Each structure stands twice: as C-alpha cells, then as structure tokens.
Amino acid sequence: MTTVPTASLPVEWRDFFALTKPRVMSLVVFTGLCGLLAAPGTIHPVIGFTAVLCIALGAGGSGALNQWWEADIDAGMKRTARRPLPAGRMAHSNARDFGIALSVASVLMMGLVVNWLSGAVLALSIFYYAVIYTIWLKPRTPQNIVIGGAAGAFPPLIGWIAVTGHITLMPVLLFAIIFVWTPPHFWALAMFVKTDYAKVGIPMLPVVAGEQATRRQIFVYSVVLFAVSLLPWVLGGTGAVYGVSALVLSGVFLALAAPVAFRASFEGDAMKPEKRLFGYSVIYLFALFAVLVIDAALRNLGALA
Known part of the structure; x- marks a missing residue:
C-alpha cells in the first residue's frame, strides 16, 4: 500500500x-x-x-x-x-x-x-x-x-x-441513459490506464476479466445505450428533433465502439480506438442532453403558437 x-x-x-x-x-x-x-x-x-x-x-x-x-x-x-x-x-x-x-x-x-x-x-x-x-x-x-x-x-x-x-417515466429514462452510458465510457478509459488500477488492487473489469471480455462488454452496453437513448422519443416524451439526433449520436457511438470490441490486439496504436471512444462519449452525453433541451423548447413554442 x-x-x-x-x-x-x-x-x-x-x-x-x-x-x-x-x-x-x-x-x-x-x-x-x-x-x-x-x-x-x-x-x-x-x-x-x-x-x-x-x-x-x-x-x-x-x-x-x-x-x-x-x-x-x-x-x-x-x-x-x-x-x-x-x-x-x-x-x-x-x-x-x-x-x-x-x-x-x-x-x-x-x-x-x-x-x-x-x-x-x-x-x-x-x-x-x-x-x-x-x-x-x-x-x-x-x-x-x-x-x-x-x-x-x-x-x-x-x-x-x-x-x-414528483417522479415520472421521462426522468427515469434520462437516469437510465446515463446509467447505461457509464460502463462503456469508463471502461474505455480503464482500458488504457488498467496498469494503474492493477497496481493499487482495484478490480476494474480489464484487470480482472481481461481485455477481450471488456471489449465485448463495451459493445454490448453500447448497443443497449443505442436502444435506451431512443426510448424518450419512441414513448412520446420528446419530439423528432431529439429522436433523430439521438439516432445519429448513438449510431456514431456504436460505430466507435465496434473497433474497440472486435480487434484482436491493442499493440502499436497507442489505444487510439479506446481514446476516441472515451473522448466521444463525453461529447455524446453533452450533445444528447443539449438536444433534449432544444427539443423541449421547440415543443413548448409549438404549443404556444
């Protein structure tokens, strides 16, 4: 210690x-x-x-x-x-x-x-x-x-x-988006700092289960995130502005998760796919929630018109 x-x-x-x-x-x-x-x-x-x-x-x-x-x-x-x-x-x-x-x-x-x-x-x-x-x-x-x-x-x-x-379905869905977003976001970081976690005995997934298992889990959660991010729109809690934006933003997230998940080795590229996914994951959440507010504002203006 x-x-x-x-x-x-x-x-x-x-x-x-x-x-x-x-x-x-x-x-x-x-x-x-x-x-x-x-x-x-x-x-x-x-x-x-x-x-x-x-x-x-x-x-x-x-x-x-x-x-x-x-x-x-x-x-x-x-x-x-x-x-x-x-x-x-x-x-x-x-x-x-x-x-x-x-x-x-x-x-x-x-x-x-x-x-x-x-x-x-x-x-x-x-x-x-x-x-x-x-x-x-x-x-x-x-x-x-x-x-x-x-x-x-x-x-x-x-x-x-x-x-x-009070608590309704919509804020629970917002909770669920961040809840599902957190594992692929943090595991992407943990992939290129796993040596630090191993040194201090913290059982992060890349340390305990290995890189292959972590990559699979990142992709699985990215797929789930894609689906969960669309639920506010599918269930009528938002308009098309949010829905289309969530479709695009989550699609890019999934596309960046794929090279992290399906390659055999991390050698020789300084963890570029993992770093790209981690960097985008932060932008993703900011953008998704910003669009949520824009969508709500546009719907309110439409109701007043």
Whole structure:
C-alpha cells in the first residue's frame, strides 16, 4: 500500500476546488440543468439556480469524500498522484470535513428552497457515490462501474423533480441513459490506464476479466445505450428533433465502439480506438442532453403558437 504524505505545503483554494472533481462536476451540473430545463412546468429562476447550485455542491462534496477515502489509492496511480491529498498539500481531515460540509449544505438548501423530494434524491446520490460506490463496490467487484453508475445518473432526475415535485417515466429514462452510458465510457478509459488500477488492487473489469471480455462488454452496453437513448422519443416524451439526433449520436457511438470490441490486439496504436471512444462519449452525453433541451423548447413554442 502506498504511503500518503502528510500535509507539508500550504493549502490553496485551488486544492479545495480540485477536491470537487471539477471535470466530473461539469457533466453532472450540465445534465442536472438539462433535466430542469426539459421538465414540464415552470420554476422561478432563483429557485432553479439554487437547484443547480445544490447539485454542484452535492457533486463536489461527494467527490471530496471520494478523494478523502481513496487517498492511498490515488497516491499509487500516475493519473491521480498529483491530487491534493496524495501530493501532501492537504490534511485528510480537511478534505473529509470539506466534503461533509458541502454535502450537508447542498441537501438542506435543496430541501428548504426547492422541495424535499429533490433534496432526498440528492442525499441518496451523495450517499450512493461516497459510500456504496467508493467504499463498498469499487474495491470489491469488477461490476463496480455498472452498479455504481447510478451515482452519476441522478442529476437529470433531481433537476426534473426540482421543477415538477414528483417522479415520472421521462426522468427515469434520462437516469437510465446515463446509467447505461457509464460502463462503456469508463471502461474505455480503464482500458488504457488498467496498469494503474492493477497496481493499487482495484478490480476494474480489464484487470480482472481481461481485455477481450471488456471489449465485448463495451459493445454490448453500447448497443443497449443505442436502444435506451431512443426510448424518450419512441414513448412520446420528446419530439423528432431529439429522436433523430439521438439516432445519429448513438449510431456514431456504436460505430466507435465496434473497433474497440472486435480487434484482436491493442499493440502499436497507442489505444487510439479506446481514446476516441472515451473522448466521444463525453461529447455524446453533452450533445444528447443539449438536444433534449432544444427539443423541449421547440415543443413548448409549438404549443404556444
């Protein structure tokens, strides 16, 4: 086990910001905002802003708790060794207290200002990521990303509930899209950083089951994602703008997953197909949810005309 250095450098605001995993948070905030904007009904702009802020704070808090718990693991991985805790720029207790403070504040603010159902689902998402995924699933099973993918799928559901105050089929479908998207997205990354995971004993699928099995699973989930992404349109929750866009975007996703799945060797190409799929998977989710909002806006304009 890698020893995490004790804090010896002055803590800066950038270190606290890094604890929130800003890259991950940007996707979380965006999908939460899209769920809010696509939901039927209206919400006061201040309350809507508060809801999105709470989603961001909750995501940041759970990210900080994740890094607090995994500091020794992060220290052993090249990709994460420069984070505040393994680099010795922050005391463990500071990261823990910061994560708890953000998490509690986000849930209380969401409940008091928006509604308590959205606050309860936000609390569940924080608990799911910080405890169920980080502490329980990640170090124990290669299915950690499959089951743990629910943690990142909550934001559009929370945003929808912030507007409507209840859960219907449509936000559940948005949850399902991100849930199914997570395995091929993360396994594509895990393919070219698997050495790091093996070194610290994390049983990611490429480490435990091997490359061939992981490639097959990436393709299977990409096929499922293709189908699930179309369900909001097929079931009448969106219009043709979303439907056609989802068809194209998911078709490209599937086309990029195919060379990852059906080749015999990764040698000699610096994992280019895997990196292309990983890069596109981020663009895919941003684009799909952006189109969802555009489709909802166009349908609302059509209803007013």
